[in-house]
Amino acid sequence: MRKTLYIIGLSTLVFSCTSQKNTNKNIYRTKTAVSQPKTAVNSDSQEKIKPQVTKEHGVEFFTANIADITKNDNTASYGSIVSAKPAGYKVVKTHFPAIAQNFRQKYLILHYTVLPDDKSVQVLTQQSVSAHYLVNNLGDNEIYQLVDENKRSYHAGISAWRADKNLNDTSIGIEIVNMGYTADATGAKTFQPFSDEQIKKVAALAKDIVTRYQIPATNVLAHSDIAPTRKQDPGPLFPWKKLYDEYQIGMWYDEAAKQTLLTTAQTDISTKYNDAAFIYTIQMALQKFGYALDSSGKWDDATKKTIEALQYHFRPQNYNGIMDAETWAILQALNQKYPTK
Structure with a gap:
């Protein structure tokens, strides 16, 4: 015992x-x-700078952004607050907001409507397609909001960029009234221009959106970028370089880098163009930049349309879908400037 x-x-x-x-x-x-002193200081600092939740007409708002732009994953909520109302209990904002959150809005996607103003409004509000914003072509100072930014609009469809797919989930869509293009008997496309008033509206709207949500340059894209085999909008006449130069919106390559790469690119195109290994290299470079493309080692239709999409955005002077030396140099310069993280 x-x-x-x-x-x-x-x-x-x-x-x-x-x-x-x-x-x-x-x-x-x-x-x-x-x-840890650093953690404690950051925590105290963040607590001190948090403004209070405000309330207007029964709706609560929190409009501070304490995001870390280098991470794009540490963002305080912005705008109106949607809260649960459990029966018999009170939801309080005593510890609101936690910093471990991010925006749904990671991308800004630009489109054209291929419809006149009145039809664009009708289709985007009454049918199974939509966008968060519609920029008309009436020469006024109005921009139509069609969908709450916190909601998904149906503008991107089947889409992908880099590691992300189904970009309706993570994007804001801007539609621009424009009739698109006409094609001749050979299939050559002629695109319709955008008015200066429209571009100013788009630039101001895009600047506001990318600033509030801290959307990186690599995530400001054309519909043709995220769906190159089936979409052309907003086409080669949309002034991406103007947005980059004058409003610091989106991507553009460095001219000096392109020129440095051009000589080698000319040699590649003239001596290797039909080599399967070289075509594979091109396809891998397109994938690296962000396009969803299978590597076949052939100049197939998907590869041609992807090259065409790249040209719409970055080489609008020539958008025939053929990889020439300048397009090849531009693609390499873009990959140097905007490496995949």
Whole structure:
């Protein structure tokens, strides 16, 4: 009996020590995390700068953005707050907002409607396609909002860019009234221009959106970029370089880098153009930049349309879908400037 009690007592002691050891271990980790001066300072700083939730007409708002633009994944909520209303309980904002959150809005996608103003409004509000904003061509100062930015609009369809797919989930869509293009008997496309008033509207709207949501340059895209095998909008006459130069919106390559790469690109095109290995290299470079494309080692239709989409955006002087030396140099310069993270 004494031996049994001894064994039980010893077991209890071992269990107690083990439990105490684990408990101490957990407490030690917690103390270490909390006691780090840098973490404590950041936490205090963030608590101090948080403005209060405001309320207007029964709707709560929080309009501060404490995002870290280098991460694009640490963003305080912005705008109106949607909250649960559990029966018999009160939801409070005592500890609102947590910093471990991000925006749904990671991308800004630009389109054209291929319809006149009145039909564009009708289709985008009454049918199974929509956009968050519609920029008319009436020469006024109005921009139509059609969908709440916090909601998904149906503008991107089957789409992909870099590691992301189904971009309706993570994007804001802007439609621009424009009749698109006409094609001749050979299939050559002639695109319709945008008015200066429209471009000013688009630039102001895009600047506001990318600033509020801290959307990186690599995520400001054409519909043709995210769906190159089936879409052409907003086409080669949309002034991407103007937006880049004058409003700091979106991507553009460095001219000096392009010129440096041009000589080698000319040699590649003239000596390797039909080599499967070279075509594969081109396809891999298109994938690296962001386009969804299978590597076949052939100048297939998907590759041609993807090259055409690249040209719409970055080489609008020639959008025939053929990889020439300048397009090849531009693609390499873009990959140098905007590497995949």
